[in-house]
Amino acid sequence: MRAPRLSRPSRPEAEDPVRTTPHRSPSDREERRADAPLRDAELAAAFDRAAASYDRLVAANPGYHSHLRRSARRLRLPDGGAGLRVLDLGCGTGASTAALLRAAPHAEIIAVDASAGMLERAAAKRWPPNVRFVHAPVERLADAGVHGPFDAAFAAYLLRNVADPDGVLAAIHALLGPPLGRLAVHEYTLSGSPLHRAVWTAVCRGIIVPAGSLTGDAALYRHLRRSVAEFDTVGELRERLAAAGFRDVRALPVSGWQTGIVHTVVGRR
Ligand SMILES: C[S@@+](CC[C@H](N)C(=O)[O-])C[C@H]1O[C@@H](n2cnc3c(N)ncnc32)[C@H](O)[C@@H]1O
Numbered sequence: 001m002r003a004p005r006l007s008r009p010s011r012p013e014a015e016d017p018v019r020t021t022p023h024r025s026p027s028d029r030e031e032r033r034a035d036a037p038l039r040d041a042e043l044a045a046a047f048d049r050a051a052a053s054y055d056r057l058v059a060a061n062p063g064y065h066s067h068l069r070r071s072a073r074r075l076r077l078p079d080g081g082a083g084l085r086v087l088d089l090g091c092g093t094g095a096s097t098a099a100l101l102r103a104a105p106h107a108e109i110i111a112v113d114a115s116a117g118m119l120e121r122a123a124a125k126r127w128p129p130n131v132r133f134v135h136a137p138v139e140r141l142a143d144a145g146v147h148g149p150f151d152a153a154f155a156a157y158l159l160r161n162v163a164d165p166d167g168v169l170a171a172i173h174a175l176l177g178p179p180l181g182r183l184a185v186h187e188y189t190l191s192g193s194p195l196h197r198a199v200w201t202a203v204c205r206g207i208i209v210p211a212g213s214l215t216g217d218a219a220l221y222r223h224l225r226r227s228v229a230e231f232d233t234v235g236e237l238r239e240r241l242a243a244a245g246f247r248d249v250r251a252l253p254v255s256g257w258q259t260g261i262v263h264t265v266v267g268r269r
Contacts, residue, residue, distance in 0.1 A: 036226075037161075037223050037227040037230065038219070039161075039162075039163045040114075040137070040163060043114075043161060043223070044114045044115045044116075045115075046217070046219055046223065047092070047113075047114075047115035047117060047118050048115050048117030049117065049216070049220070050117075050118075050212075050217040050220045051115065051117035051121050052117075052121075052215075053215035053217065054092065054093050054121065055093050055095075055121065057211060057212070058095060062256055062257070063254065063255065064095070065098075065099070067186070067254040067255075067256075067258065067262060068095055068096050068098075068156055068186060069099040069102055069103065070254060071099070071154070071254075071264040072099040072100045072103035072184065073103045074184050074252060074264050074266050075100075075103060075104075075154065075182050077107060077151070077152060077180070079106070080104055080105050080106040081104025081106045081107025082106040083106075084104060084106075084107040084108070084151040084152065084180070085107065085149070085150045086100060086104060086107045086108065086109050086110070086152045086153070087110055087111075087146075087150050087153040087154065087172075088100050088109060088111040088112065088153075088154050088156075089138045089153060089155040089158050089168075089172070090112070090113055090114075090138065090155060090156065090157065090158030091111035091112060091113045091122055091133065092113055092118045092122065092156075092157075093118050093121040094111065094121070094122030094125050094127075095156075096111075096156035096186070097109060097111040097122060097127075097131060097133075098125075099154075099156075100154050101127075101128070101131060104152075107151075108132075109130060109131045109132070110132050110134060110146060110150075111132070111133050112133075112134045112135075112138060112141065112144070112146065113134075113135065113136075114136065114137040116135055119133055119135050134146055138158065138162065138168055138171070138172075139164070139167070139171070141175070147175075148174070148175035148176065148177060149177025150176055150177065151176070151177065151180040151181070151182070152176070152182040152184075153172050153175065153176060153182075154183075154184050154186070155172070155183070155184070155185045155186070155187075156186040156187075157186065157187060157188065158185075158187075160187055160188060160189070160227045160228065160232075161227060166240065166243070166244060169241060169244035169246075170245075172244075173269055176269040177269070178269070180268070181268050181269030182266065182267075183241070183266065183267050183268070183269075184264055184265070185237065185241070185264070185265045186262070186264050187231075187237065187262065187263065187265070188200075188231070188261060188262055189228075189231060189233060189262070189263050190228065190233050190234065190260070190261060191233065191260035191263075192234070192235060196259075196260035197229075199257065199260070199261065200229070200261050201225075203257065204221075204225035205225075208221050208224060209221045209222055209225060212224075234251045234263045234265065235251075237251070238250070238251050238265055241267045245269070246267030246268065246269065248267060249265065249267040250265070250267070251263045251265045252264045252265075252266065
């Protein structure tokens with residue numbers, strides 16, 4: 001293992017697919033009228049500030065790492081990823097990169113993030129030479145020297161944060177090549193059930209936003225709450241992937257308190 005290079009340029013598992021219908025409550029609509037979610041440079045700056053405490057906060061979230069590992073396995077990369085090129089989009093402090101590496105230890109993994117602070121934390125960890133970090137927004141991968149084709153892409157907690165999720169999905173679709181061309185989106189995306197929406201609201205109000213306030217990052221964790229409430233239900237996300245040209249799109253659940261709140265949505269080019 002050695003320190004990684006850090007570039008600084010300018011069939012899913014046998015589970016029942018999730019089937020849901022969209023549902024939003026009046027309180028969610030009120031929430032949407034409040035200040036808009038953070039985007040682009042403002043969001044990157046918020047993640048820069050939160051980077052120091054990010055790993056501690058997610059470690060306190062039961063299932064965070066095991067769910068990422070499960071979603072990475074759902075890419076079903078053969079032979080430990082030998083000979084494959086894989087993208088980790090919005091890699092943050094490297095939690096999703098570690099999950100990918102566990103699922104495909106022999107793959108070439110290029111991990112990308114727009115936040116220099118989050119990426120510094122990721123790059124400071126120990127990684128094998130087949131892992132490389134690139135500082136870039138996912139909207140400008142080519143400018144950062146990241147070119148396809150890739151065999152697979154993993155986007156964990158990214159898509160809800162970007163200004164143009166359809167544009168990002170189209171760009172990922174174009175970067176994927178045969179024969180695998182697989183995508184796994186791991187995301188807070190609500191089932192559509194009022195119960196799951198209520199659990200999300202309660203966890204945010206009772207735990208996530210107060211914990212984020214203690215570390216001085218209340219704005220980012222309020223963004224988390226709002227961005228999930230405003231983003232697609234899982235059924236809508238499945239449709240969004242299909243509209244971007246992905247085939248065999250399926251949504252799969254995770255265990256724990258995140259059931260009905262976090263899903264893996266997989267598809268292939
Ligand atoms: C919630 S964190 C998740 C990090 C990591 N994937 C994980 O599972 O722990 C979201 C990450 O996406 C990054 N991000 C948000 N929008 C981005 C964009 N447009 N381009 C690249 N990275 C972005 C943020 O900087 C942040 O590090």
